[in-house]
Amino acid sequence: MANENVDDSIFKILVATDNHLGYGETKPNIAQDSFRAFEEILQLAVKNEVDMVLLGGDLFHESQPSSHSLQKCTELLKKYCLGDKPVAIEFLSDQSEHFSHLKNPVVNYEDPDLNICLPVFSIHGNHDSPGGNELVSALDILSSAGLINYFGRWNDLSKIEIKPILLKKGDTKIAIYGLSHIPDQRLVRLFQEKKVKMPRVDDDDWFNILVLHQNRANRGIKNFIPYDIIPEFINLVIWGHEHDCNIEPKQCTQNGPYISQPGSSVATSLSEGESADKHVGLLKVYKDTFKIISLPLKSVRPFIFDDIILCKPGTDDFNLDAPKEQAINDVKTKVEEMIQKATIKQEDNSTPLKPLIRLSVKYYTETQIFNGIRLGHHYENRVANPGDMFKFSNYVPKERRNRKDGVCAVDDTEFNDVSVLIRM
Ligand SMILES: [Mn+2]
Numbered sequence: 071m072a073n074e075n076v077d078d079s080i081f082k083i084l085v086a087t088d089n090h091l092g093y094g095e096t097k098p099n100i101a102q103d104s105f106r107a108f109e110e111i112l113q114l115a116v117k118n119e120v121d122m123v124l125l126g127g128d129l130f131h132e133s134q135p136s137s138h139s140l141q142k143c144t145e146l147l148k149k150y151c152l153g154d155k156p157v158a159i160e161f162l163s164d165q166s167e168h169f170s171h172l173k174n175p176v177v178n179y180e181d182p183d184l185n186i187c188l189p190v191f192s193i194h195g196n197h198d199s200p201g202g203n204e205l206v207s208a209l210d211i212l213s214s215a216g217l218i219n220y221f222g223r224w225n226d227l228s229k230i231e232i233k234p235i236l237l238k239k240g241d242t243k244i245a246i247y248g249l250s251h252i253p254d255q256r257l258v259r260l261f262q263e264k265k266v267k268m269p270r271v272d273d274d275d276w277f278n279i280l281v282l283h284q285n286r287a288n289r290g291i292k293n294f295i296p297y298d299i300i301p302e303f304i305n306l307v308i309w310g311h312e313h314d315c316n317i318e319p320k321q322c323t324q325n326g327p328y329i330s331q332p333g334s335s336v337a338t339s340l341s342e343g344e345s346a347d348k349h350v351g352l353l354k355v356y357k358d359t360f361k362i363i364s365l366p367l368k369s370v371r372p373f374i375f376d377d378i379i380l381c382k383p384g385t386d387d388f389n390l391d392a393p394k395e396q397a398i399n400d401v402k403t404k405v406e407e408m409i410q411k412a413t414i415k416q417e418d419n420s421t422p423l424k425p426l427i428r429l430s431v432k433y434y435t436e437t438q439i440f441n442g443i444r445l446g447h448h449y450e451n452r453v454a455n456p457g458d459m460f461k462f463s464n465y466v467p468k469e470r471r472n473r474k475d476g477v478c479a480v481d482d483t484e485f486n487d488v489s490v491l492i493r494m
Pocket residue numbers: 088090128195197311312313334
């Protein structure tokens with residue numbers, strides 16, 4: 071019989087990936103960043119009363135995280151995932167298969183010895199994959215403690231059969247296919263040899279989610295997962311590993327699945343992609359329909375990325391006597407603008423954070439190069455990364471740039487963009 075109250079059938083899942091706990095934990099200023107963002111994610115999960123959290127890998131930055139990282143993570147999970155609030159989702163598939171790597175292979179919220187109010191499900195990424203003689207991942211430790219449900223791992227990579235986790239809430243049924251990180255070339259080969267099986271559930275009223283942790287951008291032949299190897303019956307892919315936030319679900323091939331890429335919750339490099347605002351997703355599924363509400367992470371340290379092209383020799387403005395001093399002055403002006411931008415971003419924050427600043431400095435002649443570390447010292451009290459604010463490169467006009475050098479951005483390969491090109 072159908073449920074009368076639609077709300078009782080709306081599955082609410084907080085989706086996030088690449089939390090990289092422990093990133094920068096020994097660096098000044100940024101040591102707490104990864105943990106602060108992860109706590110905000112758990113708080114958002116509680117506030118939005120989600121049924122579960124789904125993580126797309128790289129919960130930890132290191133495959134053998136420090137005791138400190140492991141302790142912080144354990145404390146956060148204990149704080150937000152234990153409690154009396156009942157869990158509304160039914161677990162229908164064979165738990166002993168999904169959690170066969172555990173001595174007690176049950177989903178944590180059904181373990182009578184545990185009091186779980188917020189179940190967390192996670193695959194592993196390339197940063198927290200199993201290691202050592204016994205092939206233990208940091209996620210195994212959290213799993214053994216009953217704090218997360220770690221799934222989608224294979225010890226035998228000669229063939230893979232991904233059996234979905236089957237969950238039900240009211241009238242909504244969700245099948246989650248978990249594919250923890252496998253080196254891309256190996257995985258593409260397995261797909262091509264038809265050694266990856268993703269059996270579809272018999273009746274078709276399941277909403278099918280695939281969560282994976284692989285290259286999405288084209289980083290060379292067979293070094294990324296092409297969209298067309300994902301089975302068409304998959305409704306939604308949660309794509310981990312790529313750190314840029316592209317959370318809005320997009321269909322990248324005709325009739326293909328929608329893809330949502332939440333991106334990382336902490337910048338692990340000073341690249342342009344990491345400077346975009348960080349978000350996690352509130353996924354709502356009702357029967358075969360879904361939507362993802364993008365939730366901004368407000369505790370993330372602002373990161374401003376920009377570039378500057380220094381003055382061109384031979385032009386009126388070029389200071390022939392003191393090109394280096396001129397460069398420093400121009401860069402200082404630019405940095406002030408960038409810090410100002412970061413200040414505006416944090417207007418509502420009662421305890422603003424020192425921003426990350428990365429300025430790509432493009433010079434024409436080597437006489438324009440200055441000591442970036444020395445200039446960075448001036449910003450010690452105002453910038454979180456004074457030691458590596460500047461990156462120098464020789465300015466190459468656009469028309470001379472070799473196209474082959476660039477990594478194909480995700481957007482370049484997207485169906486929507488291709489269709490625009492064809493129309494033009
Ligand atoms: Mn990552």
